[in-house]
Structure formats: structure tokens, C-alpha cells
Amino acid sequence: MTLPSLDAPLKIGTRGSPLALAQAYETRQRLMTAFDLPEGAFEIVVIKTTGDRILDRPLKEIGGKGLFTREIEDDLLSGAIDIAVHSMKDMPVAQPDGLALTTYLPREDVRDAFVSLDGGKLADLREGAVVGTSSLRRKAQLLNYRPDLEIVEFRGNVQTRLKKLKDGVAEATFLAMAGLNRLAMDEVPRTAIEAEEMLPAVAQGCIGIEQRLGDDRVSEMLSAINDTLSTQRLAAERAFLGALDGSCETPIGGLATIDGDTLTLRGEILRVDGSEVLSDEQTCSVADGAKLGVEMARKLRSQADDDFFSWLN
Numbered sequence: 603m604t605l606p607s608l609d610a611p612l613k614i615g616t617r618g619s620p621l622a623l624a625q626a627y628e629t630r631q632r633l634m635t636a637f638d639l640p641e642g643a644f645e646i647v648v649i650k651t652t653g654d655r656i657l658d659r660p661l662k663e664i665g666g667k668g669l670f671t672r673e674i675e676d677d678l679l680s681g682a683i684d685i686a687v688h689s690m691k692d693m694p695v696a697q698p699d700g701l702a703l704t705t706y707l708p709r710e711d712v713r714d715a716f717v718s719l720d721g722g723k724l725a726d727l728r729e730g731a732v733v734g735t736s737s738l739r740r741k742a743q744l745l746n747y748r749p750d751l752e753i754v755e756f757r758g759n760v761q762t763r764l765k766k767l768k769d770g771v772a773e774a775t776f777l778a779m780a781g782l783n784r785l786a787m788d789e790v791p792r793t794a795i796e797a798e799e800m801l802p803a804v805a806q807g808c809i810g811i812e813q814r815l816g817d818d819r820v821s822e823m824l825s826a827i828n829d830t831l832s833t834q835r836l837a838a839e840r841a842f843l844g845a846l847d848g849s850c851e852t853p854i855g856g857l858a859t860i861d862g863d864t865l866t867l868r869g870e871i872l873r874v875d876g877s878e879v880l881s882d883e884q885t886c887s888v889a890d891g892a893k894l895g896v897e898m899a900r901k902l903r904s905q906a907d908d909d910f911f912s913w914l915n
Contacts, residue, residue: 611642611643611644611645612633612643612644612645612684612685612820612823613644613645613647613682613683613684613685614626614629614630614644614645614646614647614683614684614685614686614687615647615649615674615677615678615682615683615684615685615686615687616646616647616648616649616674616686616687617648617649617650617651617670617674618648618649618650619759619760620759620760620761620785621689621759621760621781621784621785622687622689623646623648624784624785625687625688625689625784625809626646626687627646628707628784628809629685629687629707629809629811629827630644630646632707632827633823633826633827636823636826636827637823637826647677647682647683649673649674649677649683650673651670651671651672651673651674670688670692671686671688671692671693671694674686674688675697675698675701675812678701678812678813678814679698679700679701679814681814684813684817684820685811685812685813685820685824686811686812686813687809687810687811687812688703688809688810688811688812689808689809689810690703690706690805690806690808690809690810690836691778691802691803691804691805691806691807691808693805693810695840695843695844696844697812700814700815701812701813701814701815702812702813702815703810703811703812704811704812704813704821704824704825704828705810705811705813705824705825705827705828706808706809706810706811706828706829706832706833706836707808707809707810707811707827707829707832708829708831708832709780709807709808709829709831709832709835710779710780710783710784710807710808711778711779711780711783711794711807712779712780712797712802712806712807712857713778713779713794713795713796713797713800713802714740714776714777714778714779714794714795714800714802714806715776715777715778715779715782715790715792715793715794715795716774716776716792716793716794716795717764717767717774717775717776717777717790717791717792718767718773718774718791719767719768719791720791721791722774723793724747724774724793724795727748727751727773727774728773729750730750730751730752731751731752731773731774732751732752732753732754732771732772732773733751733752733753733754733772733773733774733775733776734753734754734755734756734763734766734767734771734772734774734775735753735756735775735776736755736756736757737776737803738852738853738874739803739853739854739855739872740776740800741753741853741874741876742853742872742873742874742875742876742879743800743801743853743855743872743876743879744876745875745876745877746872746876746877746879747876749876754771754772756771756772756775760777760781760782760785760787763775763777764790776795777790777792778802778806778807779792779794779807780806780807797857797868800855801855801856801857801868801869801870801881802855802856802857803854803855803856804839804840804842804843804854804855804856804857805836805839805840805843808832808835808836810836811824831860834858834860834865834888834891835858835859835860835865835891836858837891837892837895838858838865838867838891838892838894838895839856839857839858839867839895840895841891841892841893841894841895841896841899842854842856842867842869842895842896842898842899843856843895843899844895844896844899845895845896845899845900846871846899846902846903852871853871853872853873853874854869854870854871854872855868855869855870855872856868856869856870856895857869858891858895860888863887863888864885864886864887864888865885865886865887865888865890865891865894866883866884866885867883867884867885867886867891867894867895867898868881868882868883869881869882869883869895869898869899869902870882870902871902871903871906871910873910878910880902880905880906880910881902882898882901882902884897884898
């Protein structure tokens, strides 16, 4: 491919966790391969976010998903970096004026992983067992399945959460299969939970790349590594999330799959305590995925009692 003008290293902004860095390195490698560039044509810029600094409180108490992106997006707007690499399940639906998510890499395993140091499975947990998670979705899904379990807050990167398990803070936790795969952490005892049993977070397993609008050089480079299938799937999932005003305060699961020209979308909303789940599954043409996402969200909202969405108010 013809290389757009590259007078200085392309600066790739990322959080500093091992997983975030692995995602930035994957982005760099794909661009190197696409344009036959050396590693020196890129610079990885680590940016510490508020969400990385404050680990002793639930996200909903300190501002939600934007806490993992705000400082990175500020640097992108100022020109301190050229692109930003994100875990898409952490991304707010709306981006700041002047920025856009334009590129998605091929999606990894979308499933959740049940992690217990003794190698046990979710079904093996004793009555009243303590499980750690910072995800309201996972908490609500788990309490719907096993209301006897005790859920404790479990924030931090993959390594931090595994250490908490070793320290006995909880008997088990959940991680994303995608993260474990990207970190090549084959030694971690885990059981993949099928999406039919535990619907994953919207966009789980997908890396997204954000850029400044009007940056033609970056647009041309990123177009070479964009994955069409991931883009189509996320269009439906994030439309569903957006129509539900999805944030870190919303227990929402969603997953789109594509077979030929047909897209299938599954979505669910839950009460925080797991006492009620509303779900739906529909199909449409791939081109109508985003429209279906909005329609499904509206349908589920219409089925809910007045107090079901109290967490949105």
C-alpha cells in the first residue's frame, strides 16, 4: 500500500496496563505490516487516566466509563498523540466533538472467563461463596443465576485481580477471555462461559481506534487495518447500548453475530440485584444492524416497569 506522508513517528496513545499495551502493540504491528514500516515509525505514549489512579471505589461513584478515556482524548484533541487505542467495552457511546471511533481490529473471543485458582467451575461454587467483580453486568447476571452468592468490588487490571484472588479477597472472579488470550496467560485457570449462559458486554473482545476528525493522513492509514465484520457487529451492539443510555451504571449485555448477509442481535437488561432480566433476540440484514439495535432497546424499555430503569435517572 502507498504510505501517506509520515514526517514524524505516529504517536499511539494508550493506558499503561499490560493489556492496554498489548492492544497498542497489536495496532502498531498491523500498521507496520500494512505499510512495511519499521517499529521506529511509531511511538507508544502511555497516559494515566483517572480510572487507573482511583481503584478503591466503584466506577459509578467516580464518573463511569469516561474515566478510562478522558485524559487520552484530551491528548488526542491537543495533538499530543495521533491515535488512541481502546478496549471497546470500556468506551462511552458518544465521543467528544472533533473525535471519532473509525477503526476496529478483528474481534477476539467475546466470552467471559470464570477464574478460580482451584480450577473449579461456576457451578462448583459453594453456597454463599464470595465472588469479586467490578462489572454491574456480571454482578446482576451472577445474582440472577445464584442469588446466594456474595459479590465484592474487584477493580484493577488483570494482574491486580489475580493477586486479590491469591490474597483471599474472593474465591473467584471473572475476566474477559479476550484479555487473557491477548496476554497469552495460558497458565491462569479459567472456564469460558458461553454467551448463551452469560451474555457478554457490548463490544467485548474488540479493540477500537479513535482519531481526530479531518486528519486525512491518519484516516488513510487506519482504513488499511479496519475489520469490516467487527465494524458491522459493533454498529448493532453500540446502537443498542446507546438507545439504553448505557454507562457503567447499566447492567446490559449485547452480542451481534453475522452469517452471510444476516445479522443476529441478542440483548438483555437486568436489575442491579439480578431479580429480573428482560431479553430479546432478532435478525435483520447486516445493513440494518444499527436500526435493529435501537428498535430492540426500545422494545425492552417498553416491557420494563417504571422503576426498572431507576439506575438511569
